[in-house]
Amino acid sequence: AQSVSQHNHHVILSEAASLELGCNYSYGGTVNLFWYVQYPGQHLQLLLKYFSGDPLVKGIKGFEAEFIKSKFSFNLRKPSVQWSDTAEYFCAVDGSTLGRLYFGRGTQLTVWP
C-alpha cells in the first residue's frame, strides 16, 4: 500500500514569510500527486496537481509544488504567505488505476497578520 508523509504538523508564520511544506510518498511506480487545502469552515478543495510533464506545477493563489522523483517528494511552496492562507493542507498520492487517493495527515498552517 502507498503511504504519504507530511513532516510538519503545524506551521506558524508571519505574513510575507516564505512557505515550504514537505511531502514524501512511498510508491515505486507512476504516480499522480495532489495538494488539497481546507480553509476554516470550508470543503476540501484542490490546490494543484501533477500528472506528468514539467515537475514544477503552479496552482491557485500563488502556490506551486515541485515533483522530485528521485526523492519521492512533492513539496508545496509559496514565496509570500498571507493571513488568508491560514488553512490545513493535505498532500495526496494516486498510483492506482482506480484513482484512489492516499492522503497525508495534513499540516495546519497559521499565518499571523
Next chain:
Amino acid sequence: EAEVAQSPRYKITEKSQAVAFWCDPISGHATLYWYRQILGQGPELLVQFQDESVVDDSQLPKDRFSAERLKGVDSTLKIQPAELGDSAMYLCASSLGTGAEQFFGPGTRLTVL
C-alpha cells in the same frame, strides 16, 4: 457552481445505534467516493463506486458498514451498530471518472457516545 451535497452535517448517536449518511454528487459524475477522516489524520477511502458498482471497498469494515448507490447517482453510507471508534468526519467526493479531480462535500461529523 455545482457542489457535492451531504446530509446531515452533524450526527450524535449512542453506541449500538444505526446511523446513515447521504451524499448527492455533482451531476454527471460517474465516480463517487466515501472517505473517513479521524481527527488529526488525513481522509482514508472507505468505498469507491463507478456508477452503481463498487470498485474498491477494501478498507470498508463490512461487518458494520454498508454503502449503496442504487441508481448510480446519490449514495448512502450506513453504520450498524455504531461504535465509539466510529466518531469521525465522513466525507463524500465525486469525479467525472477514475483519476479525474475529486470534488469534496462538506462532510458529516459523527459523534458516538
